[in-house]
Amino acid sequence: MEADIFDYHKEEDYLCVESFQGERRKLIQPTSLKDPTLGKLKEVLVDWINRTLKQEHIVVQSLEEDLYDGLVLHHLLSRLAGVHLAVEEITLTSSAQIQKLELILGELDKKLGLQDSSLIKWNVKLIHNKDLLATIHLLVAMVKSFQPELDLPPNVKVEVVIVEVSSSGIKSDVQIEVLTDDRDTASDSSSNPEREDPIEQLLNLEAHKVNTVKKAILHFVNQNMVTMGLHVADMDKQFADGVILLLLIGQLEGFFIPLFDFNLTPVNESEMLHNVTLALDLLNDTGLTLPSIDPQDIVSQDTAATLKILYALFKKHKGK
Template structure:
C-alpha cells in the first residue's frame, strides 16, 4: 500500500517531514485533487464566502491561500453568528496569525457543537499550514450550521493517504474521506413538485388560491410602507422599476439607502435594471438569497420572480 503514494511528486507537493513528525496526517491523493466533484465543491465554497462577505469588500480566490491567516474566518464568524472577537484585524506575522486562529477556532468549535476534540477534522496547525482537507471540512461544517438551506455539491469524496512519520520511517495507508454526504435514493426520487420552489408550486394552483397569497403579501407590503405614505395596488407592475422594492428593503432591514445610489424616478429600462440589481444585491448582503431570480425578470414584470422576492421578505419579517 505504501508504494506509489508519492511517486513523481511536484516540488510544491513534497512532504514536510518535520510537520508530520510524531503524528498522523492526511494528504489528498493527486488523482482526487483533479476530481471535478472536488473542484465544484471548492468553487461553491469560494462563491459562498464571497457572497456572504460581499458587503465587507472581502474577496477569496483560493481556499488554500486565503483562509490560513484568520481574516476571512473572522469575518465569516462575525457575519454569520454576530460574534465580534477581540483579535487583530490583520495579522502579519506567523505567530500573530496562529494566536488569531486559536481564538477564532475556539469560538467556532463551540458554535459548531464540536465538543469532542478527537473528532474535529481541523485545528489551528492544519488551517495555518493551508491544509486543503481540513479547510474544506471546516467550511462545510460552517455552511451546515449557519446556512443549512444552502445546497453544496453532494457525495464528494476524496482518496487520502494517511501518513505517520516516525524515526523508523513512513507508514502510510489509503482511505476514503467524505467531504459532503451522499444524496439518499429517496431524495433523488422526489417528485418535481416536492423539489420545486414554493412560489412555482403556488402558481400552478387555482387562481383564487394564488390571489389569497398575493393579498396576504400585498397587505404585508402596504403595512410596512404606510409610514412613507406609499401604497401598492398592483404587485405585478409596481415593483418593476425597483424603487418601492428598495424602499421596502430599507424599511424592513432598518437602513437608509442614499438617494444618489439609485434612480428615484427611473425613466428607462437601464435605470430600472440598476435599481432592481441594487435591491437584489442588498438582499444578498443581508443573508437573504432568492433562488433563480434575475434582475431583468423583475423589470420585465415576471410574476413568479416578483413573488419570490416579496415572499422571501414576507417569510423573514412577517410578524416581527
C-alpha cells in the same frame, strides 16, 4: 502503497516530514481531486463566501490559496456570528498569521458548539498549511451552523491517504472521507433546484393557484406599506424600478435607507438597476438567503424573480 504516496507528494512535502512526525495526516487522492462533485462543492463554497463578504469587497478565487492567513475567516466570523476580534487586518509573517488563526478558530469552534475535539477536523496548522480537506470541513460546518438553508451538493466523498510518520517509518492507509451528508439525491434541491424551489413549483401549478399565492403575498406587502401611504396592485410592474422594494425592506428590517443612496423617481433602466441591486445587497446584508437572482430580471418584470424575493421576505416576517 508507500510508492503511491511518494509519487503524489510535492518535493517540499518530504523536506518537512520530521515536522509532523507522530502525526496522522490526510491527503486527498489525485483522482478525487478531479471528481466533479468535489469541484461543485468548492464552487458553491467560493460563491457563498463571495456573496457573504460582498460588502467588504473581498473576493475569493481559491479555497486552497485564499483562506490560510485568517483574513477571510475573520470577516466570515464577524459577518455570520457578529464576533469582532481585535486582530490585525493584514498579517504578512507566518507567526502573525498563525497567532491570528488561533484566535479566529478558537472563537469559531465555540460558535459551532464543538466541545468534543474529536469532532473537529481542522486546526491552525492545517488551515495555515492550505490543507484543502481541513478547509472544506471547516466551511461546511460553518454553512450548516450559520446558514443551514444553503444547499450544498449532497453525498460528496473523497478518497484520502492517511499517512502516519514515526521513528520506525511511514505507515499509510486509504479511506473514504465524507464531506457532505449522504442524502437522497433524487429529491435533493441541489441535484434539481427547480424541484425544491417553492416558487418554481408554484409557477407550474394552475393559474388560479398561482394567483391565490400572489394575492396572499400582496396582502402581506400592503399591510406593511399602508403606514407609508403606498399600495401595490401590480406585483411585476410596481417592483420593477426597485423603489417600493427598498422601502419595503427598510420597513420590514427596521432601518432607514438614505434617499441619496437610491433613485426615488428613476427615469431610466440604469437607475432602476441601481435601486434593485442595492435592494439585493441589503437583503444579503440581513442574512436573507435568496436563490440566484439577476437584478435585470426584476427590472424586466420577471414574475418568478420578483416572487422569489417577496416570498423570502414573506417567509421571514409573516409572523412578526
